[in-house]
Amino acid sequence: MTDSADVCVVGAGAGGAVLAAELAEGGARVTLLEQGPAHDPDGFTARPPEMMAKLYRDAGQTATLGSPPILLPVGRGLGGTTLVNSGTCFRTPAHVLERWAREFALDLDEASLAPCFERVESALSVAEVAPDLAGENAAVARRGAERLGWSHGYLRRNARGCVGSGVCAFGCPTSAKQHTGITYIPRARAAGARIVTGADVKRVIVRSGRAVGVEAHVAGRGSVEVRAPVVALACGTIHTPVLLDRSRVPDPSGERGRNLSLHPATAAFALMDDVVDMARGVPQSFFVDEFAREGVMLEGVAGPPAYAAMALPLTGERHDAAMANYRHLAQFGLMVSDQSRGRVRTVGRHPVIRYDLCAADLARFRAGLGRLRELFEAAGAREVYLPLPAGVEPEHAQPGDLKLMAFHPLGTARADGRPGHGVTDGRLAVRGVRGLYLADGSVVPSALGVNPQLTIMALATRLADTLLDRSGTPSAPGARAGTVALANGHLNTKEVLCPS
Numbered sequence: 454m455t456d457s458a459d460v461c462v463v464g465a466g467a468g469g470a471v472l473a474a475e476l477a478e479g480g481a482r483v484t485l486l487e488q489g490p491a492h493d494p495d496g497f498t499a500r501p502p503e504m505m506a507k508l509y510r511d512a513g514q515t516a517t518l519g520s521p522p523i524l525l526p527v528g529r530g531l532g533g534t535t536l537v538n539s540g541t542c543f544r545t546p547a548h549v550l551e552r553w554a555r556e557f558a559l560d561l562d563e564a565s566l567a568p569c570f571e572r573v574e575s576a577l578s579v580a581e582v583a584p585d586l587a588g589e590n591a592a593v594a595r596r597g598a599e600r601l602g603w604s605h606g607y608l609r610r611n612a613r614g615c616v617g618s619g620v621c622a623f624g625c626p627t628s629a630k631q632h633t634g635i636t637y638i639p640r641a642r643a644a645g646a647r648i649v650t651g652a653d654v655k656r657v658i659v660r661s662g663r664a665v666g667v668e669a670h671v672a673g674r675g676s677v678e679v680r681a682p683v684v685a686l687a688c689g690t691i692h693t694p695v696l697l698d699r700s701r702v703p704d705p706s707g708e709r710g711r712n713l714s715l716h717p718a719t720a721a722f723a724l725m726d727d728v729v730d731m732a733r734g735v736p737q738s739f740f741v742d743e744f745a746r747e748g749v750m751l752e753g754v755a756g757p758p759a760y761a762a763m764a765l766p767l768t769g770e771r772h773d774a775a776m777a778n779y780r781h782l783a784q785f786g787l788m789v790s791d792q793s794r795g796r797v798r799t800v801g802r803h804p805v806i807r808y809d810l811c812a813a814d815l816a817r818f819r820a821g822l823g824r825l826r827e828l829f830e831a832a833g834a835r836e837v838y839l840p841l842p843a844g845v846e847p848e849h850a851q852p853g854d855l856k857l858m859a860f861h862p863l864g865t866a867r868a869d870g871r872p873g874h875g876v877t878d879g880r881l882a883v884r885g886v887r888g889l890y891l892a893d894g895s896v897v898p899s900a901l902g903v904n905p906q907l908t909i910m911a912l913a914t915r916l917a918d919t920l921l922d923r924s925g926t927p928s929a930p931g932a933r934a935g936t937v938a939l940a941n942g943h944l945n946t947k948e949v950l951c952p953s
Contacts, residue, residue, distance in 0.1 A: 466533020469687030532634030558870030588734015
């Protein structure tokens, strides 16, 4: 079977869904292919083990090889990881954009990206969490931060009508979280985009140095070829380089699969005198950014009893005793803006992720764990449970002592404005093949220090404006007068959303 489009987008997460909607609304014929299913929120049971198996790739068991191993759960389905993240929305910090301009020659700054961020935030209904909705878990952290005089605040999130179900990471049962599956995907479909789920893309078709479509296997339909003069991959930081490898796309930079940053993270629990009921309220609703410039961000994390039972860094009778006091448990997380860099290699058709924690990041975890303890003690904790083996103090922790997860893989096809340096250029075009673009976390050139979903969405919005160019001269093979002319064409009916 064959299909034709102006643009074929692969992946329906933070980047792909945004790009598909913007292009379709701009007049392009768009086909979006998503490997995972469309999830029915009526089936979101709030039971962590069941939802992990349903909503995450590999049942949430994706992990890195290295010292230490790090669990790296990513979502799968319409919405991608936006379906299962905590909804936290930070704009790219100004100092990060300044670094990108200085080190990677990228023409990005706060002023040029502001319209992109504004459009995304409007589409996602981004707003600050109200204190009463944040819950007692956030109140514990706030009390500690205020007593210590540390900079802090309530997080901004993409939610409408949130009731504080406490299970953001396991599928919002009320559809309050405005993930791309319920925001941008309906917009794309309404504008005429074809949305195909269960589509396992085998390769990008490249002829004479130009991407001309993709080959996929679609569940229930067999092999499908989508012919398109523009292909945009948004498979995620781990799987985009794998698809590029499998498609034998040239890599003149030699950087593909390298430069992986993760924002490795961990969390501590505390036993409080007062009832906390951590699953009541928004799990990630509060932050402490006192140490952000040092590469350490403290953010809320919480969940229902089944989650706490898996996450508590205790065993045996101590674990039993802590769970018996679940209603009095509080939890807060620590995220490191990492200097460590990993690599994604392709073995067969699958990614193998290698990542080793460097000495500088180990020092950040040592300091951060000490500060988590200090935060809880200032809040009045009776006991603090650090994610370390018994008898190991934070200042003496070694990589093998740490119990880490990560949620923000970035950089494996990073953008760089200098010829020969980045896998993609400043316009997110893949070097070495015309008509091929990337629209996910793989293009983000460095760790952000904050949750990246808004950054990825803003860059996808900017890419859509680049593809819906204004020169009025159709040049993309297959572009037709009266539809949309990509790469060098324009649409008179579409206003500029943000500078490109």
